Amino acid sequence: xxxxxxxxxxxxxxxxxxxxxxxxxxxxxxxxxxxxxxxxxxxxxxxxxxxxxxxxxxxxxxxxxxxxxxxxxxxxxxxxxxxxxxxxxxxxxxxxxxxxxxxxxxxxxxxxxxxxxxxxxxxxxxxxxxxxxxxxxxxxxxxxxxxxxxxxxxxxxxxxxxxxxxxxxxxxxxxxxxxxxxxxxxxxxxxxxxx
Amino acid sequence: xxxxxxxxxxxxxxxxxxxxxxxxxxxxxxxxxxxxxxxxxxxxxxxxxxxxxxxxxxxxxxxxxxxxxxxxxxxxxxxxxxxxxxxxxxxxxxxxxxxxxxxxxxxxxxxxxxxxxxxxxxxxxxxxxxxxxxxxxxxxxxxxxxxxxxxxxxxxxxxxxxxxxxxxxxxxxxxxxxxxxxxxxxxxxxxxxxx
DNA sequence: CAGCTGACAGATATTGAAATCTGTCAGCTG
DNA sequence: CAGCTGACAGATTTCAATATCTGTCAGCTG
Numbered sequence: 001x002x003x004x005x006x007x008x009x010x011x012x013x014x015x016x017x018x019x020x021x022x023x024x025x026x027x028x029x030x031x032x033x034x035x036x037x038x039x040x041x042x043x044x045x046x047x048x049x050x051x052x053x054x055x056x057x058x059x060x061x062x063x064x065x066x067x068x069x070x071x072x073x074x075x076x077x078x079x080x081x082x083x084x085x086x087x088x089x090x091x092x093x094x095x096x097x098x099x100x101x102x103x104x105x106x107x108x109x110x111x112x113x114x115x116x117x118x119x120x121x122x123x124x125x126x127x128x129x130x131x132x133x134x135x136x137x138x139x140x141x142x143x144x145x146x147x148x149x150x151x152x153x154x155x156x157x158x159x160x161x162x163x164x165x166x167x168x169x170x171x172x173x174x175x176x177x178x179x180x181x182x183x184x185x186x187x188x189x190x191x192x193x194x195x
Numbered sequence: 196x197x198x199x200x201x202x203x204x205x206x207x208x209x210x211x212x213x214x215x216x217x218x219x220x221x222x223x224x225x226x227x228x229x230x231x232x233x234x235x236x237x238x239x240x241x242x243x244x245x246x247x248x249x250x251x252x253x254x255x256x257x258x259x260x261x262x263x264x265x266x267x268x269x270x271x272x273x274x275x276x277x278x279x280x281x282x283x284x285x286x287x288x289x290x291x292x293x294x295x296x297x298x299x300x301x302x303x304x305x306x307x308x309x310x311x312x313x314x315x316x317x318x319x320x321x322x323x324x325x326x327x328x329x330x331x332x333x334x335x336x337x338x339x340x341x342x343x344x345x346x347x348x349x350x351x352x353x354x355x356x357x358x359x360x361x362x363x364x365x366x367x368x369x370x371x372x373x374x375x376x377x378x379x380x381x382x383x384x385x386x387x388x389x390x
Numbered sequence: 391c392a393g394c395t396g397a398c399a400g401a402t403a404t405t406g407a408a409a410t411c412t413g414t415c416a417g418c419t420g
Numbered sequence: 421c422a423g424c425t426g427a428c429a430g431a432t433t434t435c436a437a438t439a440t441c442t443g444t445c446a447g448c449t450g
Binding site: 149152153155156157159160161162163168180181184185187188189190191192193 | 350351358386388
């Protein structure tokens, strides 16, 4: 028999995701995770102090995967700010919609998790609005956008598009007019930003 | 003893509101309503075919109260469209915030009710976006706004401001920066609308 | 001795029996 | 006879007993 792999936080997180996928957020227990790994649940508590901490770590991972895809667009200083903004918003919407459509149950699971993790979600939102702020500020610097306070404006853009990234609105993302609605809203916002 | 007042739909609705206020949406029963009125619950079913129909009627009433306050602004053809739009949005936000702040439990009760009444809520939203469409269209006619499709644009404005009228965001309405955030968003949208 | 186990106390969730509620309707009442 | 009552069947909710889970820790193991 091969030597047992060491029990790492990474392995626990992967097992937790699997358990969440199978059982859903309400029924997933630490005992289930330990069983899936073939260890005692006491061992899991060696890596994560509480069940809440474990759930938060899983949530953070999931949120960070979205942030990373977008940070590339936000940081691409070569492209003009308006197309970067449009691309960033479209990519965010597309990513959320794909996740919600591909595996609705898993998406619902993560939405529940996100709902209980005020802290992790707040950080994620701060990260995203930070990226938006950089795009808006770049636009102001380039003379393409007009914004007295780029941070406040970025926040306004983020909130204005909440319908297209807040999981609460997920059911509406697959309705026929969603793309047209999204395009109309982005056009309106970009128009409002132009110098 | 005075003759017993006749049992009208109106009296039942008032009693139902009172029961909902006292017991909350989960525990309010038709039997409670009948008891509050001093009649048998069978009599309530004479006016409302089901409990769901009764709840829907109460919800509709509550939603209509908001619509009416706004319809005056939307219909006031004498004022210039931009100030009407700003006023309309500010009034909607103020009304929602006041209701949520004055009696959070009652607001939560109605939010739950609204959540189960897809039909009534859809009508209410259609009513509100209809009012918005009229304001936008008036602006286009007056040459103040530019919008290829006033209805689509009105819908975009409504969605963009969802954070300031969707009950799901109510907890954020009392945070310090809420007014500034609202003002920034409205400025951005109005800027985008201008011809 | 670092890492894991498994028994334990208190907290939380599940279960099934009993109570209550919804919706109907035959008949009472004014 | 129009409007109300109250008993009823089936659905839903409540409640308390039972089972499971969370988080800890003394001690085992390699």
